[in-house]
Amino acid sequence: MTLPTDRSDSPAGRTGSRPPGAATSAPWWRRWPAWVPRAAALWAVLSAAVQTVWAASGTGVPLAAERSYPSVALLGTAVASLLAAVVSLASTGPLTRRGRIAVGVAFAVLIPAHGWTMPGLPPTFVTLASGSGVDSVTGLVQLLLTAGNTVLLTAVAVVHRRRLKGRCPRCGQVHTGASDGPLAHPAPVPAPRRTRVTAYVLLCGLLPWAGVKTVWLCGGDAIGVRGEAWQREVETESSGASRVLASVGIDVTVLAALLGIFLLLGLLHRWGQVFPRWAPPLAGRRVPRLLPLVPAWLTGAGLACYGTLLTLGAALMAFGALPTPEPEGVFTTGSGLAWMVAFGGFAFGGLGWALLVGARSYAERTRPRCVLAE
Structure with missing residues (x-):
């Protein structure tokens, strides 16, 4: 054939x-x-x-x-x-x-x-x-x-x-x-309600991880880590924008997660297909289809794989199939480090899978068709 x-x-x-x-x-x-x-x-x-x-x-x-x-x-x-x-x-x-x-x-x-x-x-x-x-x-x-x-x-x-x-x-x-x-592009529409709910539920995995990091940067203690020790490590190991953000209580990875959330919202809502009024001078123009899709696919796939592996590792440690890690760095207890592995898995996996869910819906809703002459 x-x-x-x-x-x-x-x-x-x-x-x-x-x-x-x-x-x-x-x-x-x-x-x-x-x-x-x-x-x-x-x-x-x-x-x-x-x-x-x-x-x-x-x-x-x-x-x-x-x-x-x-x-x-x-x-x-x-x-x-x-x-x-x-x-x-x-x-x-x-x-x-x-x-x-x-x-x-x-x-x-x-x-x-x-x-x-x-x-x-x-x-x-x-x-x-x-x-x-x-x-x-x-x-x-x-x-x-x-x-x-x-x-x-x-x-x-x-x-x-x-x-x-x-x-x-x-x-x-x-x-x-x-x-x-030429291509004919469909009219902009938001993602179905079920898709939006699924993405928002997955995003909830960010809360424990972002919350712990914010507590540390504000000087508080959590899961076996003293805020002062965490701040000292950030000051000695970070540089550039990450150090400036840390000085005002903002973790650079939390800020990156917020950018991921912004990308996800664009995938789920109409303003991700047509530039909104608060984006002059592009307001009213069609958003190039690959502009949100490429970073969503690449970032989502990487985060989903990494987060799933961390979550699996944390689950195996919880059931005793893997040993609890020895405390290292700023962590004073192995259980605290294990909790941070779990929080990282929920956060990275949740955001990654949410981006993939949103990207799949966006790709279907924005798929153009060839315009054929009569």
């Missing part, structure tokens, strides 16, 4: 359904299903080259805490990147039934293989935004390379799946004619 081809690349697709006198060449961003496989392959090859150079030269790439990637892991990442390049290009051509199965399995394996580093995006963003600098240049480059592989490979998988189902690779609908012309 031969896969449907991208109509935007065929002569009929370019001119068959356009009105007389219309331009035959659409802007490059409207033709993204045609070029995203090549972009993914190019990025994957670049990533493989960088990983190979690091492995051959013994360059230290931070993995976690004081540990670095072993050379074997870097070479494995390079191989996974090369496979991603091959799969991206293979998905654009005609495939047999076995070929389609192989490509589908490759997507299912390679996307998580590159995406497991996504939980590192939110803390890296907070660190950079607070002016604390970059802990490791190679670590930041590694994160950007794997995140780029994940995003581009996911886009290729979406295009591949739509073609398999005989749908337009760009808008996902079933139609004939060009798939690179």
Whole structure:
């Protein structure tokens, strides 16, 4: 069986359904299903080259805490990147039934293989935004390379799946004619009530974590941590904006969570689709669809994975399957540290899953359709 081809690349697709006198060449961003496989392959090859150079030269790439990637892991990442390049290009051509199965399995394996580093995006963003600098240049480059592989490979998988189902690779609908012309955007509407309630309930996970951090910064004691000790640690280890905020009782991570809440509210309400009156001079204009979706997907996926792991770890400690951690840093009791792990899991997981729920609803409500000439 031969896969449907991208109509935007065929002569009929370019001119068959356009009105007389219309331009035959659409802007490059409207033709993204045609070029995203090549972009993914190019990025994957670049990533493989960088990983190979690091492995051959013994360059230290931070993995976690004081540990670095072993050379074997870097070479494995390079191989996974090369496979991603091959799969991206293979998905654009005609495939047999076995070929389609192989490509589908490759997507299912390679996307998580590159995406497991996504939980590192939110803390890296907070660190950079607070002016604390970059802990490791190679670590930041590694994160950007794997995140780029994940995003581009996911886009290729979406295009591949739509073609398999005989749908337009760009808008996902079933139609004939060009798939690179103008788009019709639906009228702005808020998220369904059930979606909003679900997101707000998930946000409640932020309350214990934000409350404890605020108590510490205001000089109070909680869960085995003295406020004075916490303030001293913040003053010695933080820099830039994070230190300034701490001096007035605001934790930079709590402020970052507030920005996440603002993003979530935009995903759930109408003003996230049309700029409101309090946002001149853009008031009344349509919000570019990917402007809230990209940060919501990237941040939400990272926070959801990280928070779920922390919550699972806290639950295993509560049931005795994992030992209670020894007190370290400003924590004077192991139970207090265990409680903070649980609070972090509720906060990061709650905000992450809320963003994913809101992003899914936003994507469905704002999905445009190709405008076809009569």
